[in-house]
Amino acid sequence: MSADAGTPDRVAPAVLQPLVAAKTSRPRTIRAGVARRRLHELLDAAAGRPVTLVCAGAGWGKTTGVSGWAQERDRPVAWLSVDRHDNDPQVFWAYLLAALRVAGAVPAGNPLADLTSVPADPRERGRLFAAGLARLSADTVLVVDDIQEIDDADVLHELADLLRHPPPPLRLLLVGRTEPPLRLHRLRAAGQLAEIRAEHLAFGHDEAAEIVGRHGLALSAEEMSALVARTEGWATGLQLAATFLAGHGGTRTITDFAGDVRGVDDYLTEEVLADRTRRQRRFLLQTSICENVCAGLADAITQRTDGQRILEELEHDNDFVVRLGAKPLWFRYHQLLRDVLGHxxxxxxxxxxxxxxxxxxxxxxxxxxxxEALAHAVSARDWAFVGRLVTAQAAPLMVSAHRPALVKILRRVPAERLTSTPELLICAALLLFHAGDYDAIPARLFAARELLHGRPDAVREPVEIMARTLQLAADRAAGDMPALLAGANRLLDLVAQARTVPVPAVAQNRAIALGARGVALLWSGRTGEAERELWAGANAARAAGVELPEVNATGHLALLKVMSGAVHEAAALAGGAVDLAEQRGWRYALQTVPAYFALALVRLERHDLDGARQALQDGLRGHHSDPEVSQRLVSLGVQARLAIARGNVGAARRALDEARQDRHPRLRVRALERWLARTEAAVEFAAGADPGDAEPLLAARAAYLKGDVRQAQRLLGEVTVAERDTVGRVEAGILAALLADARGQSVRAADLLADAVTRAAEEGIRRPFLIPADPRLDGLLQRMRLLAPLVADFVGELRPARAEQPAESLSERETEVLRYLATMLTAAEIAADLGVSVNTVKAHMRAVYRKLGASRRTEAVTLAQNSGLL
Known part of the structure; x- marks a missing residue:
């Protein structure tokens, strides 16, 4: 450039003139073709502030990103690339002015326009540049790239003075690997500083796909997600990954790409580790064994006390060390850097x-x-410590969201080691628990106790507590409720007296024991005590942070409620348990099964048959993965009740037959047996047979259907319904209303039915109104709809539901009787023709009428013809 043309050469010393063009030229983007619209929008917004800092570690695409943005701007951008040789005030300001002139930002008449040399005196230099910069062309952007190279105190001081009162026309854009010591905190506090960091420079999926695509690679969405996650959007990392994946004929996978790949190792070693002090490098190497690191952990690993200082230094200097959260407590290393350090x-x-x-x-x-402690202990192959840690602290995690992680760690213990100590035998029993092999657990527990003889309390207590806890799982799986109750009581005594077990583990085991005691009391028929214990277990589990026992206790509470007729309470409990389980990813865990079965029973009472079937299937899926005898019996009972609701008596009977045959030798579930007996009574009632004595209310209904109003009234009077048994009260109210109407007491019948409908409407209960099909009930409901507008909508829902009730399948003999009904033969003539008694024929006729929903012979024939039965 000629010295008389007003070029930058006129202000630079002669020795520097050959470098001016290179240092003041905007770098050409070597990653052309990658659309960085998101970054350019950030830079556009940042240009409205006096100062912008673009700060990130090596290879994040700072220079190329800013250069690409500058290329697209309508107005010129002055560019200055600095290096360590520019740590002289005259040299620095000479190049800065040269950059402004090359960009055409210094108009004629500006004090800097005809400057031929930069003053040596700092005060004169400061006055001259302050005046000149204040009169630049409007909206002038000056990029100073590699600002981290400037460490001269005088240069930094003069720059800081400039930034104290930034000239309005100038927008200064500082690009560097580290934040320069320019008192930027003042600008930050005043809202005059825009900052673009590594997280803003990181390439997103679409941008990364462009880089990969230019290497001829076509990755799936899942593969792109994995690649972006592994590189964390690091520009150079993506370039290196694309080159790596394209090599060897494209046979390499993303999982093969790591920090120990030569290109990554070389780059990070030279660009990141080379500038670290000896102490920092050793610190990075030793602490790289951790995914996340804090000062205390770092000090423990390095056996020094300077962890906090070094971590903050590294984070300040390098975006490959990332602070987790607003406060400088925890940090992590970029995945690829951690790979390099580990290698x-x-x-x-x-x-x-x-x-x-x-x-x-x-x-x-x-x-x-x-x-984290277990993972490091396994990596250290410190098997004895693994066993002690599991037994004393980690074992309750087997019933928490951390179960998969704990199992993964335990599987890394060599099989031959799992019998070497009492604690490792507990680990072996935990793996059996996870596999559902409950019958094999007691042998491991016995062996563990054998090795405890003569051991101190600090060893014996944790092992004994975990042995008791695991024994509960075996007793529960077998359905042995007396043993489960006794074991839960012993475990509660143990944890109450424990002196050497950590407090969190005591709380967790106590929650498990309370839940087990509640389950044992429930199926033993001690409902009131069971409810208290299950609530206590659920609350204790929540406080202890073991949510699977909370889900399980709440699910059993829901079963208790729905089996006791409290549908609304059961729905709330079951829904809460299922929601929590699904949020934690435990949709098909064994502990969630009771909630699903309770939900199925709730939906049956509300006549949501499809919803009941779905809840049943969800519960069965969880149960099949981890079976428990009591829940198996509940599932069969639910299947029978669902079959009844669909009019399939045969399927209901088959389910109950299976329940009778599916018995563990230790099964002791008295209350569950009674519930199954009531279910069987409902099946027999639906089949038109005698329901027996298991369900007095059904016996009263059966007497009413036979036309024996007096017997039905007597039996109903003997029925006792608990105050909270809404279902029972609704069923009793419906039958009482039908009996009153049969006796001609229409007003009383209406009052009784109104009470039943009101109770049912509050909890959405519909099933009791749908069986049996009875024209008298239809008439009462019609009157109710007209006389009780407050429940008219609910009654209106019942009418089509009653009309849509599936016809129960007719037995072979009932089908024969139905064919005779279409003739003119009397009951006596039909009996003679079939060779049975008249009473038998009449019983079959009543069953046919009930199953078809008819009240007389001609109506039954018409309905049978319409449905294709005749």
């Missing part, structure tokens, strides 16, 4: 790895980070 650690000092992991394990155990 270097294994190559340079492999012998220290077990000790490093052992120190990390002890620190995490002391700070209640149990899973």
């Amino acid at each position: 270097r650690l294994r190559v340079e000092t492999p012998g220290v790895l077990p000790d490093l992991h052992r120190r990390a394990a002890r620190w995490h155990a002391a700070n209640n980070s149990v899973l």
